[in-house]
Amino acid sequence: MSAVPSLDPERLLTVIAAMPLAATYWVAYSGGLDSSVLLHAMAALRERLPGALRAIHVHHGLQHEADAWAAHCRRSCDRLGVPLEVCELALVPRPGESLEAFARAARYQAMAGAIGAGDMLLTAHHQDDQAETVLLHLLRGSGVDGLAAMPRVMRWRRGYLARPLLDWSRQQLRGYAEQARLEWVDDPSNRETAFDRNYLRREIVPRLKTRWPATAAAFARSAGHCADARRLLRDLAEIDLSAAGGGGPDRLKVAVLERLTPARRRNLLRHWIRRQGMPVPGAAAIERILSEVAGAGCDRTPVFRWRGAEVRRFRGELYLMPPLPSAPDPSLRLDWKGDAPLPLPDALGRLSLREIRGEGIDHQIWRKGHIQVGFRQGGERGHPCGQAHHRTLKHLFQAWGIPPWLRDRIPLIFIDGRLAAVAGEGVFQPFCATPDAMAVSVIHTRPTRPVPKN
Numbered sequence: 001m002s003a004v005p006s007l008d009p010e011r012l013l014t015v016i017a018a019m020p021l022a023a024t025y026w027v028a029y030s031g032g033l034d035s036s037v038l039l040h041a042m043a044a045l046r047e048r049l050p051g052a053l054r055a056i057h058v059h060h061g062l063q064h065e066a067d068a069w070a071a072h073c074r075r076s077c078d079r080l081g082v083p084l085e086v087c088e089l090a091l092v093p094r095p096g097e098s099l100e101a102f103a104r105a106a107r108y109q110a111m112a113g114a115i116g117a118g119d120m121l122l123t124a125h126h127q128d129d130q131a132e133t134v135l136l137h138l139l140r141g142s143g144v145d146g147l148a149a150m151p152r153v154m155r156w157r158r159g160y161l162a163r164p165l166l167d168w169s170r171q172q173l174r175g176y177a178e179q180a181r182l183e184w185v186d187d188p189s190n191r192e193t194a195f196d197r198n199y200l201r202r203e204i205v206p207r208l209k210t211r212w213p214a215t216a217a218a219f220a221r222s223a224g225h226c227a228d229a230r231r232l233l234r235d236l237a238e239i240d241l242s243a244a245g246g247g248g249p250d251r252l253k254v255a256v257l258e259r260l261t262p263a264r265r266r267n268l269l270r271h272w273i274r275r276q277g278m279p280v281p282g283a284a285a286i287e288r289i290l291s292e293v294a295g296a297g298c299d300r301t302p303v304f305r306w307r308g309a310e311v312r313r314f315r316g317e318l319y320l321m322p323p324l325p326s327a328p329d330p331s332l333r334l335d336w337k338g339d340a341p342l343p344l345p346d347a348l349g350r351l352s353l354r355e356i357r358g359e360g361i362d363h364q365i366w367r368k369g370h371i372q373v374g375f376r377q378g379g380e381r382g383h384p385c386g387q388a389h390h391r392t393l394k395h396l397f398q399a400w401g402i403p404p405w406l407r408d409r410i411p412l413i414f415i416d417g418r419l420a421a422v423a424g425e426g427v428f429q430p431f432c433a434t435p436d437a438m439a440v441s442v443i444h445t446r447p448t449r450p451v452p453k454n
């Protein structure tokens with residue numbers, strides 16, 4: 001047996017106790033050495049856990065041994081008396097796609113769908129995994145976020161994702177497994193040095209440890225220091241965001257951004273993008289956003305796109321959004337009476353109706369008229385309620401502060417073929433309700449996107 005001190009379940013319990021309480025603790029169980037140690041240690045502690053203990057195994061079918069691994073996991077969980085959930089997938093990676101990244105993303109997606117709200121997923125990442133992660137990020141030129149590597153616990157989907165073994169080395173876990181006489185499976189893909197992480201694990205890290213035996217612990221400490229720095233940078237970004245926040249969470253004031261030092265601008269921009277649940281682009285893209293969009297002339301409406309997001313500028317503010325859908329066919333007309341919400345084409349949201357008194361479309365006109373929903377073709381004019389003259393829709397959009405890229409995507413309400421209202425913005429004569437009359441208000445609900453909680 002190994003002479004290296006092995007994992008201590010009592011210390012593991014202390015680590016778990018410092019984490020948020022969970023209704024159920026799910027061990028991500030592959031059947032390999034690391035997850036076998038975690039499952040066995042957690043099973044020994046189950047009576048002292050604040051929640052139930054379960055295991056989850058993802059059968060991805062990418063190796064011939066996948067059926068045998070799933071059977072091994074079932075036998076092990078039966079012996080330990082731990083309920084097991086097996087998620088069977090039929091994965092077919094796209095040509096040229098990284099098999100390692102593809103399988104990892106699929107595993108986490110499957111596990112996220114299985115665990116409940118407020119549950120915690122426990123993975124068996126350990127100190128050596130953390131060191132490899134730091135090395136990988138160093139080689140990719142990552143900043144503080146990347147070098148902070150894997151957090152011990154974080155908000156994830158409907159619950160939490162935790163890595164309680166980060167204080168123990170691979171050798172210590174092996175010592176535990178040997179002492180407990182555990183059986184585990186070996187994934188042959190872990191020996192394939194074509195994968196970056198495997199190359200570091202098998203070729204580079206052992207050489208570093210020969211010269212510096214405490215390599216893994218040192219990298220883990222550095223990751224902890226970077227995690228502290230990341231928290232400080234995010235605190236600073238929150239201070240800057242409170243001053244630079246625009247007319248909505250997806251907007252940023254350019255004038256305030258320009259008063260910051262270059263480093264704080266980059267830090268704020270990354271934090272703002274991350275807070276909106278958008279993918280944070282690399283350093284070169286951040287510089288281009290600052291120079292080409294934030295630094296553009298006031299009379300321009302530039303745009304910078306990257307995968308999954310884009311930033312635009314209008315009236316001194318940056319706008320962050322998902323890729324803009326194509327504009328709808330301007331000749332489109334949709335019949336609608338308002339008795340049920342109307343889904344709009346091209347991911348533009350939906351319309352609904354609310355009865356009010358006063359400002360809105362006259363209820364009697366609405367009830368008797370032929371209602372249609374369409375979009376701008378160009379040249380439309382209307383006489384806004386409460387104003388003295390007709391105005392073009394172009395001028396009204398400018399007065400209402402509607403960004404140019406939205407103007408062809410805002411639904412227009414036509415009654416008996418005449419422009420009656422701009423959904424969510426204004427109503428035109430002769431369709432205006434009198435102050436005391438019953439009216440209808442057309443509500444335009446745009447699509448929303450989830451924002452991460454961690």
